[in-house]
Amino acid sequence: MQKIIISVKDLVKKYGNFEAVKGISFDVYAGEIFGLLGPNGAGKSTTLEILETLRSKTSGEVTIHGFDLEKHPAEIKQIIGVQLQNSGYYPQLKLIELVEMFAGLYNQKTDALALLKSMQLEDKANSLYKELSGGQQQRFSLAITLINHPKIIFLDEPTTGLDPQARRNLWQLIKRIRDNGTTVIITTHYMDEAEMLCDRVAIIDSGKIISIASPEQMIDELLLSGFEKAKETKRANLEDVFIHLTGKQLREE
Numbered sequence: 001m002q003k004i005i006i007s008v009k010d011l012v013k014k015y016g017n018f019e020a021v022k023g024i025s026f027d028v029y030a031g032e033i034f035g036l037l038g039p040n041g042a043g044k045s046t047t048l049e050i051l052e053t054l055r056s057k058t059s060g061e062v063t064i065h066g067f068d069l070e071k072h073p074a075e076i077k078q079i080i081g082v083q084l085q086n087s088g089y090y091p092q093l094k095l096i097e098l099v100e101m102f103a104g105l106y107n108q109k110t111d112a113l114a115l116l117k118s119m120q121l122e123d124k125a126n127s128l129y130k131e132l133s134g135g136q137q138q139r140f141s142l143a144i145t146l147i148n149h150p151k152i153i154f155l156d157e158p159t160t161g162l163d164p165q166a167r168r169n170l171w172q173l174i175k176r177i178r179d180n181g182t183t184v185i186i187t188t189h190y191m192d193e194a195e196m197l198c199d200r201v202a203i204i205d206s207g208k209i210i211s212i213a214s215p216e217q218m219i220d221e222l223l224l225s226g227f228e229k230a231k232e233t234k235r236a237n238l239e240d241v242f243i244h245l246t247g248k249q250l251r252e253e
């Protein structure tokens with residue numbers, strides 16, 4: 001039996017008369033990478049922000065690590081890590097100073113350089129955030145989510161805008177965070193990302209969950225239903241060619 005760390009029951013979010021989240025229910029298991037997968041406007045960010053305690057819900061029940069979202073938001077904030085939008089970083093501070101500042105805010109003793117090193121950013125410790133490449137910026141915001149040693153981290157479309165090498169690199173880092181015992185909730189609209197990274201995914205469309213399973217189970221179920229691709233697909237695609245020609249190593253340094 002896997003331990004449930006997040007339980008969501010009949011969650012509804014209305015913006016005025018518009019129902020963006022229409023009564024969704026799902027559980028997240030401790031230690032997994034759980035993906036909310038869906039097209040633009042499906043309700044992924046709204047759901048994530050409610051779980052992060054940053055947005056109010058209209059109705060429904062959410063329990064995170066045994067804490068009721070409505071009654072214990074402060075306790076929940078202590079055990080989660082949230083990826084900040086870029087605007088959250090003071091522009092004049094170096095990365096190492098930003099880590100120290102956030103550690104101070106969380107009242108945590110943190111080895112700032114070791115944390116930057118774990119995200120392959122030790123060479124950038126004295127750089128400003130705006131001087132970083134897109135991949136480095138995402139790795140930095142991943143580092144910031146880890147400052148308070150959270151049990152759960154929330155990542156909203158963490159690889160948007162990154163090149164194939166940087167995306168793969170970030171997937172590896174996220175898997176390492178999972179392997180170290182942190183539960184990861186991620187939103188994405190990239191199918192390859194969900195397939196490569198997530199242990200289980202919920203497919204959400206127009207505010208409703210239409211399927212929850214591991215990517216392999218979903219694919220197997222589709223094949224069992226008699227699905228066949230119209231055309232035999234090649235066993236490689238253009239991205240494979242790109243990676244083959246340009247290599248797997250990061251290009252930003």
Ligand SMILES: Nc1ncnc2c1ncn2[C@@H]1O[C@H](COP(=O)(O)OP(=O)(O)OP(=O)(O)O)[C@@H](O)[C@H]1O
Nearest residue numbers: 015018020038039040041042043044045046047189
């Ligand atoms: N503050 C708001 N006020 C009114 N409507 C909103 C607000 N925030 C989101 N919405 C609407 O709610 C729906 C769900 O939005 P949400 O951002 O949660 O979707 P998403 O799945 O994260 O999409 P994307 O992939 O584009 O980020 C959309 O129709 C959006 O326009």
